[in-house]
Amino acid sequence: MTKERKWLAVPYHLWIVLFVIVPVMLLLFQSFRGLDGSFTLVNIQTYFTSRVYLTMTLQSFFYAFLITVLTLLISYPAAYFLAQTRHKQFWLLVLILPTWMNILLKTYAFIGILSQTGFVNQGLNFIGIGAQQLLFTPLSFLIVATYIEVPFMLLPVFNAIDEIDGSMIKASRDLGAGEWQTFASVIFPLSLSGVRSGIQAVFIPSLSLFMLTRLIAGNRVITLGTAIEQNFLVTQNWGMGSTMGIVLVLIMFGVMFLTRRRRKGVTVR
Amino acid sequence: MTEEIIVSFDQVEKKYEKETVLKTISFDLEKGKFYTLLGPSGCGKSTILNLIAGFASPSSGTVSILGKDTRDTPPNKRKINTVFQDYALFPHLNVFDNVAFGLKMKKMNKEKIKSKVTETLKLVRLEGFENRDIAEMSGGQKQRVAIARALVNEPDLLLLDEPLSALDLKLRTEMQYELRDLQQRLGITFLFVTHDQEEALAMSDEIMVMKEGRIVQTGTPNAVYDEPINRYVADFIGESNIVRGRMVRDYAVSFAGKTFTCVDGGMQPDEQVDVVIRPEDLVLTEAEAGDIQIFVQTQLFRGVHYEIMGQDDAGNDWMVHSTRQSEPGRRVGLTFDPQDIHIMRINETEEAFDERIEQFATAAYEKTSKGGAGQDD
Ligand SMILES: Nc1ncnc2c1ncn2[C@@H]1O[C@H](COP(=O)(O)OP(=O)(O)OP(=O)(O)O)[C@@H](O)[C@H]1O
Ligand SMILES: [Mg+2]
Numbered sequence: 267m268t269k270e271r272k273w274l275a276v277p278y279h280l281w282i283v284l285f286v287i288v289p290v291m292l293l294l295f296q297s298f299r300g301l302d303g304s305f306t307l308v309n310i311q312t313y314f315t316s317r318v319y320l321t322m323t324l325q326s327f328f329y330a331f332l333i334t335v336l337t338l339l340i341s342y343p344a345a346y347f348l349a350q351t352r353h354k355q356f357w358l359l360v361l362i363l364p365t366w367m368n369i370l371l372k373t374y375a376f377i378g379i380l381s382q383t384g385f386v387n388q389g390l391n392f393i394g395i396g397a398q399q400l401l402f403t404p405l406s407f408l409i410v411a412t413y414i415e416v417p418f419m420l421l422p423v424f425n426a427i428d429e430i431d432g433s434m435i436k437a438s439r440d441l442g443a444g445e446w447q448t449f450a451s452v453i454f455p456l457s458l459s460g461v462r463s464g465i466q467a468v469f470i471p472s473l474s475l476f477m478l479t480r481l482i483a484g485n486r487v488i489t490l491g492t493a494i495e496q497n498f499l500v501t502q503n504w505g506m507g508s509t510m511g512i513v514l515v516l517i518m519f520g521v522m523f524l525t526r527r528r529r530k531g532v533t534v535r
Numbered sequence: 536m537t538e539e540i541i542v543s544f545d546q547v548e549k550k551y552e553k554e555t556v557l558k559t560i561s562f563d564l565e566k567g568k569f570y571t572l573l574g575p576s577g578c579g580k581s582t583i584l585n586l587i588a589g590f591a592s593p594s595s596g597t598v599s600i601l602g603k604d605t606r607d608t609p610p611n612k613r614k615i616n617t618v619f620q621d622y623a624l625f626p627h628l629n630v631f632d633n634v635a636f637g638l639k640m641k642k643m644n645k646e647k648i649k650s651k652v653t654e655t656l657k658l659v660r661l662e663g664f665e666n667r668d669i670a671e672m673s674g675g676q677k678q679r680v681a682i683a684r685a686l687v688n689e690p691d692l693l694l695l696d697e698p699l700s701a702l703d704l705k706l707r708t709e710m711q712y713e714l715r716d717l718q719q720r721l722g723i724t725f726l727f728v729t730h731d732q733e734e735a736l737a738m739s740d741e742i743m744v745m746k747e748g749r750i751v752q753t754g755t756p757n758a759v760y761d762e763p764i765n766r767y768v769a770d771f772i773g774e775s776n777i778v779r780g781r782m783v784r785d786y787a788v789s790f791a792g793k794t795f796t797c798v799d800g801g802m803q804p805d806e807q808v809d810v811v812i813r814p815e816d817l818v819l820t821e822a823e824a825g826d827i828q829i830f831v832q833t834q835l836f837r838g839v840h841y842e843i844m845g846q847d848d849a850g851n852d853w854m855v856h857s858t859r860q861s862e863p864g865r866r867v868g869l870t871f872d873p874q875d876i877h878i879m880r881i882n883e884t885e886e887a888f889d890e891r892i893e894q895f896a897t898a899a900y901e902k903t904s905k906g907g908a909g910q911d912d
Contacts, residue, residue, distance in 0.1 A: 437623035439610040440588055441637035441688065451636070455627045 296508035309509040326489040330472035336412040337419040345424035365417045376410045402484030410482045419464035426460025462525040539566040541692050541724050547596035558748045569725045571735040574745030580728045584694045616685035620696040622677050624669045631665040637688040655687040675706045695727045732772045764888045769811045778851040780810040791827045791849045799878035800895040809879040814856040816875035825868015
């Protein structure tokens with residue numbers, strides 16, 4: 267049996283080596299190479315001393331944070347009520363369905379909706395407000411990014427809430443907690459694992475959203491993802507691009523660490 | 536009656552869609568007593584607890600707590616706490632916070648919560664476990680946390696839904712003593728659910744035997760054990776020999792081809808009845824000395840006693856619990872006392888039964904009662 271297990275594990279190990287370990291090693295290697303190909307620490311030095319890069323990193327953080335908060339604010343109540351509806355699996359499917367569509371298609375659809383002659387501006391014209399510049403603004407970036415990320419928050423949060431045993435709620439009511447107290451002291455703390463997974467699934471990809479920044483935000487929002495793409499494809503500064511890639515990986519670990527499962531539970535206030 | 540009534544069911548019915556789960560249930564629970572609901576799986580025991588705790592409402596009839604109709608009282612406004620079948624402890628809180636939960640919901644001050652929780656944990660012998668995670672507790676310890684979590688609120692009534700069913704035999708017996716002891720020390724009314732008759736007999740002041748959504752008999756463990764109302768109760772509460780008989784007149788019954796003196800009466804002459812004799816009330820003798828004779832078919836060693844199965848000449852099967860040994864193939868005699876013969880009328884209602892017992896049996900029963908039949912099972 268152990269022998270068969272070993273064979274079954276081969277594709278997994280191959281995958282990890284070829285698509286995770288090797289690329290990260292290459293990134294590390296590249297980030298220590300200057301434009302002339304020599305070993306250097308200049309990339310790291312530039313990154314941490316340049317105002318441009320640091321501002322961009324902060325901005326990237328800020329937008330990822332906003333997107334995460336927005337998706338959470340939308341997904342949590344949605345998941346909460348979804349978990350109580352009769353045909354919850356069906357409605358969940360309906361809400362998850364858009365993720366099956368290619369992200370480029372959705373982005374182009376939004377360009378259509380938000381453009382000068384688009385659906386939203388037609389409406390604004392109709393009620394007399396007049397057409398606004400919607401596309402190529404940070405706001406439109408937030409809206410579209412949130413729309414795209416919501417399912418990734420909704421799913422883990424829904425699962426966590428749905429998994430809470432009905433007897434927990436009964437016990438809480440039995441011990442004198444009202445509906446709101448039951449939510450605050452039992453349901454919310456017990457759903458935190460889902461919220462954590464949701465944050466991991468939304469925050470990190472949001473740091474590196476690069477297509478949306480160009481197509482929807484018109485480069486008015488620059489994320490780490492955009493900057494990496496620029497360095498690799500436009501300025502051909504692979505060393506700098508790799509350094510930022512490494513920074514992104516480190517941030518990822520940071521977020522995982524911050525949202526890890528705590529041993530001690532949250533105590534009732 | 537001067538006793539305070541904590542909970543009262545009046546003609547309560549509960550329907551789920553088409554199925555009627557409870558059929559006109561009426562009873563009162565008096566303050567400070569230990570009640571047990573006993574019945575097989577699916578007979579509606581948990582449903583009764585749900586109605587009292589407020590997790591379900593009756594389809595018809597009224598459930599009152601301290602004399603007030605509870606129709607519009609949500610669970611959190613009832614001074615009743617539950618020890619759930621699966622404990623339902625909060626996994627995100629440690630032992631202390633689990634027990635403190637109810638008090639925190641009441642916004643009691645911190646000092647007071649601390650002293651009360653500490654005191655209650657001591658009561659269930661869990662001092663020093665305050666900071667443990669629930670996942671780190673054993674089954675028996677979890678159960679005691681669940682009891683502490685309910686007790687700390689000083690409820691008028693504590694509902695316990697088969698709280699011992701997950702424990703092994705030894706721990707279970709130990710917890711039975713502890714629970715009974717706790718109840719008597721604190722004077723809180725307990726409504727305990729079980730499908731284990733020994734547990735019910737050992738712990739209760741009063742047992743309510745249920746069958747398919749009805750309460751078929753209510754009484755003290757001794758009464759229910761010694762005077763079962765019908766075949767169902769006799770079978771459910773302990774092992775018994777039930778044979779067909781005929782009432783010759785008051786205090787005389789005929790079965791197995793002979794007429795015996797008994798302590799029951801109030802039936803029609805020549806009425807067909809069920810006769811119950813408990814296996815431990817039958818005494819093994821020489822064949823000629825016996826009231827009836829049986830032919831021993833099998834014998835099992837049960838530790839405390841031998842379980843002997845045999846058949847009499849009329850074809851009735853008999854089970855005997857005896858500390859003396861016999862052997863298959865032998866013909867032996869059985870003797871028994873008049874008060875060991877319990878007569879059950881077929882299809883008698885509980886009211887009619889109680890009335891008849893009151894009239895005929897009590898005097899005789901009190902004269903000859905050995906007492907404690909429940910505990911020495
Ligand atoms: N919410 C519900 N909807 C429909 N039927 C239910 C519901 N709750 C209970 N029932 C039915 O009511 C009957 C009695 O259930 P109940 O839980 O009271 O049984 P019980 O005596 O506690 O059994 P057990 O010893 O197995 O716990 C069962 O037939 C059950 O299927
Ligand atoms: Mg039950």
